């Protein structure tokens with residue numbers, strides 16, 4: 001009985017609760033049911049929908065023109081190489097992950113000849129995909145910039161707020177999407193920067209902003225950087241779509257490289273989910289660029305420590321696949337072709353949707369669908385329209401009208417356009 005008494009004492013001391021103690025120890029009377037993640041809930045609803053016409057535009061994962069997940073041909077080849085490698089084993093990796101993968105990932109985002117690479121002013125560690133990179137960055141900020149506020153675009157990827165809140169950082173959201181013009185509210189972005197709390201961190205989407213698909217132009221990035229520089233604000237880039245957005249790796253890395261060249265300390269989360277189709281393998285990298293090699297070395301040791309506290313190190317399989325591709329010029333060429341194929345198919349679907357809506361004389365201007373890039377389109381459909389399109393046409397998109405364009409193909413795009421046309425007129 002002594003241990004139970006001991007537990008009871010602990011419960012009283014730490015929580016002032018005595019009624020939660022049972023004969024089997026301290027209970028969990030404060031538990032509540034966590035609401036389901038909205039994207040995964042929607043995916044579950046789609047899976048349970050038996051209609052042959054059901055269209056899933058909720059989840060951000062690429063589909064081929066046959067509507068099925070696409071294993072990149074280059075990934076298939078890399079897997080075969082790994083399988084045949086007599087040296088391959090299942091040993092622990094270093095805490096920082098696979099060193100050659102980290103170096104290649106840093107070169108991918110910064111460019112081979114970036115001064116930051118040549119001067120070894122960067123720290124790169126392997127993470128559990130982009131989500132894990134965001135989380136380690138959030139913990140890094142919480143530890144070394146504990147009084148900093150994190151500014152996040154509204155809307156943004158559904159996980160950003162949760163991750164930064166979980167790390168205990170204060171968050172401010174600011175309007176990024178102008179619903180009237182269906183474009184970036186750039187004036188609001190600049191106004192937010194001008195009045196931001198000193199020392200704040202700005203979470204910026206490197207390319208293919210999720211969910212709007214709208215990125216600042218080069219000129220607009222320059223204006224953003226000017227204010228951030230003059231006010232000592234810190235950029236944190238989330239890069240989940242390099243190469244997948246425009247089909248060109250360098251084009252999609254422009255903003256990050258620009259901030260590095262301007263001399264900012266940049267922290268960047270990289271995901272290889274979309275551009276390698278390695279969704280389940282959780283392959284990512286956190287790269288920090290600093291003023292000198294010594295600061296970078298210290299930052300890397302801190303990243304590694306934060307990894308050790310949570311996951312020890314990131315998983316090896318996906319990083320090995322990416323590493324095999326990075327080390328082989330022919331495979332890199334093939335990867336770039338695979339990237340082009342994915343981004344081109346998505347652009348074609350965007351054009352097809354607009355063309356069909358114009359043919360149907362659907363009320364409104366739909367040109368924003370082709371001016372947006374990447375996986376998602378922020379369609380501008382209202383919540384009642386999103387509800388109606390699901391009920392009547394079995395089309396699944398998120399409440400705020402975000403559609404994953406990869407879910408469209410030659411077979412279902414016409415039905416989708418007709419469904420949009422109907423809800424715009426009737427819902």
Ligand SMILES: Cc1ncc(COP(=O)(O)O)c(C=O)c1O
Pocket residue numbers: 060128129130131132157205210238239240270271272273279284
């Ligand atoms: C903006 C953004 N960041 C990060 C991620 C993280 O993805 P993952 O953890 O699969 O790499 C996503 C995925 O949709 C995203 O859109």
